[in-house]
Amino acid sequence: MSSPVKARADVDLNLMREVRQEVEEFNLEYCRVLDEGRIEEWPNFFTEDPLYRITGRENFDGGFPLGVMYCDSIGMMKDRAYAIAKTLVFSPRYLRHYITNTRIVSIRDDHSIESEANYLVLQTQLGEPTIIFQSGRYVDRFIRSRNGLLLKERHCVYDSTIIDTDLVFPV
Amino acid sequence: MSSPVKARADVDLNLMREVRQEVEEFNLEYCRVLDEGRIEEWPNFFTEDPLYRITGRENFDGGFPLGVMYCDSIGMMKDRAYAIAKTLVFSPRYLRHYITNTRIVSIRDDHSIESEANYLVLQTQLGEPTIIFQSGRYVDRFIRSRNGLLLKERHCVYDSTIIDTDLVFPV
Amino acid sequence: MSSPVKARADVDLNLMREVRQEVEEFNLEYCRVLDEGRIEEWPNFFTEDPLYRITGRENFDGGFPLGVMYCDSIGMMKDRAYAIAKTLVFSPRYLRHYITNTRIVSIRDDHSIESEANYLVLQTQLGEPTIIFQSGRYVDRFIRSRNGLLLKERHCVYDSTIIDTDLVFPV
Numbered sequence: 001m002s003s004p005v006k007a008r009a010d011v012d013l014n015l016m017r018e019v020r021q022e023v024e025e026f027n028l029e030y031c032r033v034l035d036e037g038r039i040e041e042w043p044n045f046f047t048e049d050p051l052y053r054i055t056g057r058e059n060f061d062g063g064f065p066l067g068v069m070y071c072d073s074i075g076m077m078k079d080r081a082y083a084i085a086k087t088l089v090f091s092p093r094y095l096r097h098y099i100t101n102t103r104i105v106s107i108r109d110d111h112s113i114e115s116e117a118n119y120l121v122l123q124t125q126l127g128e129p130t131i132i133f134q135s136g137r138y139v140d141r142f143i144r145s146r147n148g149l150l151l152k153e154r155h156c157v158y159d160s161t162i163i164d165t166d167l168v169f170p171v
Numbered sequence: 172m173s174s175p176v177k178a179r180a181d182v183d184l185n186l187m188r189e190v191r192q193e194v195e196e197f198n199l200e201y202c203r204v205l206d207e208g209r210i211e212e213w214p215n216f217f218t219e220d221p222l223y224r225i226t227g228r229e230n231f232d233g234g235f236p237l238g239v240m241y242c243d244s245i246g247m248m249k250d251r252a253y254a255i256a257k258t259l260v261f262s263p264r265y266l267r268h269y270i271t272n273t274r275i276v277s278i279r280d281d282h283s284i285e286s287e288a289n290y291l292v293l294q295t296q297l298g299e300p301t302i303i304f305q306s307g308r309y310v311d312r313f314i315r316s317r318n319g320l321l322l323k324e325r326h327c328v329y330d331s332t333i334i335d336t337d338l339v340f341p342v
Numbered sequence: 343m344s345s346p347v348k349a350r351a352d353v354d355l356n357l358m359r360e361v362r363q364e365v366e367e368f369n370l371e372y373c374r375v376l377d378e379g380r381i382e383e384w385p386n387f388f389t390e391d392p393l394y395r396i397t398g399r400e401n402f403d404g405g406f407p408l409g410v411m412y413c414d415s416i417g418m419m420k421d422r423a424y425a426i427a428k429t430l431v432f433s434p435r436y437l438r439h440y441i442t443n444t445r446i447v448s449i450r451d452d453h454s455i456e457s458e459a460n461y462l463v464l465q466t467q468l469g470e471p472t473i474i475f476q477s478g479r480y481v482d483r484f485i486r487s488r489n490g491l492l493l494k495e496r497h498c499v500y501d502s503t504i505i506d507t508d509l510v511f512p513v
Contacts (some may be wrong), residue, residue, distance in 0.1 A: 094330040098271040100440040124330040159436040159466040265501040269442040295501040
């Protein structure tokens with residue numbers, strides 16, 4: 001891991017704003033894929049050697065590598081996406097992502113980016129009121145590829161203390 | 172309808188960002204009018220020949236021209252606004268709009284803009300907890316007028332499967 | 343109070359956008375401190391002679407100086423922060439702030455800024471579902487200091503008609 005050349009307070013303001021906009025644009029497309037149920041495209045947002053997990057605040061703050069969903073290879077992510085799209089049986093639902101408070105933590109000299117954002121995911125099932133599915137924050141590391149940003153790491157750190165672990169959708 | 176000269180991926184990045192900011196600024200004012208209950212100003216955000224509707228995801232995806240609220244002329248919109256402001260009897264409520272994930276889909280060579288955004292509308296009635304009134308997305312077409320952007324079409328595509336159809340506020 | 347040199351419609355667009363970005367960046371850090379429970383840092387976002395209050399829409403619109411929380415000096419804010427951090431006994435909870443619809447109302451010739459934003463605060467307590475804690479809007483006045491923006495006034499105007507007044511966290 002390269003050392004951070006610039007801390008949040010010192011980072012060139014224009015660069016930081018440019019990067020913040022890029023991360024916002026990335027998340028627009030990421031959330032759109034999930035909101036539209038195009039789950040099989042979800043792994044496309046990651047590098048070939050990603051880390052993706054959904055984990056609680058206590059676990060994350062305590063440094064525990066646990067998660068109700070944990071993928072440390074692109075193969076695991078594709079398997080999960082395939083299972084959700086093709087093999088799992090569950091009642092249909094709509095998800096809706098709201099991303100706010102996107103914040104650049106650091107920009108390293110290898111051009112990787114650490115950032116965070118607050119997410120709110122709402123869920124609607126047939127004939128039921130729309131509910132808060134999960135609230136939390138993304139803790140991300142991006143790298144730059146030929147085609148723009150890719151996620152090297154995404155930790156979805158949820159606040160919720162009650163999580164439906166039977167069926168885990170990516171967030 | 173003019174053909175799209177630029178697809179999302181190819182559109183000049185600076186232009187796209189400029190337009191995204193304009194659409195965000197438009198929605199700021201639009202939502203403020205609704206949040207403050209200034210319903211009679213709501214038609215001012217539209218062209219003289221607008222299409223406005225609130226419709227469910229299945230209807231929208233299926234291409235059905237239905238909606239729990241449907242206005243295809245500015246006169247219908249003004250009638251609706253007048254009715255809500257002056258003639259309908261209903262318990263007072265506060266609405267609060269949260270707009271995120273604003274996304275430019277295309278910029279056409281007639282300067283019209285296709286865009287989308289996620290909306291969350293919360294509702295508070297006297298003595299009751301604040302609830303999720305509606306979650307969904309705007310599917311919009313803007314045109315440019317002398318005074319800035321105007322909505323030619325706004326489809327409010329809600330996720331909710333339970334909608335109070337007795338009294339429909341614009342979203 | 344200096345007179346507003348520029349109304350919303352006339353303000354130089356680039357300046358307005360620059361300032362809007364600054365206010366968004368300010369709120370990112372402000373909300374992060376509250377989301378992470380670093381309550382003792384909360385007064386750092388204010389001038390030495392601030393006004394901070396949490397008040398209902400009716401009170402605010404009626405011009406009443408009331409509030410379920412009211413601090414008109416930095417000392418009161420520090421006392422409140424200290425009490426929450428050190429002396430009050432309450433069940434642990436997570437808060438999550440979502441800020442959208444940030445809107446610059448005016449930029450005065452003394453460089454102070456009037457702005458508004460919609461806030462949504464969610465709360466999670468152990469073993470309970472995540473709930474809407476408060477929805478409302480910030481009505482703010484910022485001044486510029488050597489170290490960036492500081493809040494001279496923040497009115498948190500909530501929509502909610504049911505507020506837990508036993509224990510008031512800043513919003």
